[in-house]
């Protein structure tokens with residue numbers, strides 16, 4: 330089997346939006362992302378610390394979907410290696426010339442073994458890095474793209490696929506019977522570049538951007554309140570158990586989920602310890618024990634194949650996290666040593 334490409338990090342996503350003007354309001358006027366380039370049918374956006382052409386493409390289309398998840402590889406030679414690796418893997422592979430995506434060099438596009446439209450590139454147009462252009466930063470300044478979260482039915486199989494690509498697991502959620510509900514994997518030295526959420530897939534669960542400060546996340550909440558668009562706040566703000574990040578989940582005008590995230594931790598040493606969470610630990614997804622809203626488990630974006638057609642879903646066959654932790658049959662504990670069923674305290678899964 331050929332050597333896998335040397336992936337540096339998650340690099341950009343392409344989302345299909347049904348109303349480009351409405352999406353522009355959300356991503357530019359509200360989130361404050363910077364417009365690198367704009368066309369009648371597409372907008373290319375980046376965050377303030379980013380100097381590659383974009384980390385998010387919004388493309389107008391009739392059906393909201395995720396059209397591409399792109400990783401940057403370490404050199405042009407690694408793009409060749411990606412082509413060789415995936416042709417040997419037997420998945421659909423397309424080589425595209427520089428400019429197939431504005432601002433991106435020659436790339437390899439695949440339908441990966443999990444059913445996702447993924448691109449590997451190295452060369453990209455450099456644009457002004459606005460790290461210290463505080464005159465342009467809003468109070469909710471976003472610094473960079475941080476990770477993709479994808480829904481896939483078989484988390485261990487997806488984890489093995491990403492580990493074969495050289496990713497390492499930082500944290501996961503499992504139960505005593507060995508069912509794995511979610512896993513977080515990285516190439517850059519943070520908690521993740523990609524997270525795997527067990528469910529019917531392939532679907533895109535969220536795209537996450539990082540800020541430097543919690544106050545910037547809180548400002549985005551206040552801005553949505555001022556805009557009387559508070560319904561766009563789906564979950565949070567809060568503190569994750571997994572990753573330790575301070576988080577906020579928003580839904581864009583098409584329902585795409587965007588996470589704003591800060592304060593995870595460094596994972597760059599070779600012996601970085603894996604953190605395994607019990608699925609019944611009520612602090613795993615929110616360190617303060619606040620419930621996970623059902624839509625966060627149930628809803629995610631359609632993904633497209635390389636011809637732009639929606640991918641059919643494969644159902645998850647193992648137990649679902651929402652079933653074992655939320656609602657009448659679910660329960661979660663705050664203190665593992667307390668063995669009453671249901672556990673004492675109002676932080677049981679059936680409050681939502």
Ligand SMILES: O=S(=O)(O)c1ccc(O)c(O)c1
Pocket residue numbers: 476478524537569570571572574588590613614615
């Ligand atoms: O909800 S979790 O604490 O499991 C979590 C951790 C990190 C993330 O990026 C996320 O989306 C969700």
Ligand SMILES: [Fe+2]
Pocket residue numbers: 476478524535537588590
């Ligand atoms: Fe996330």
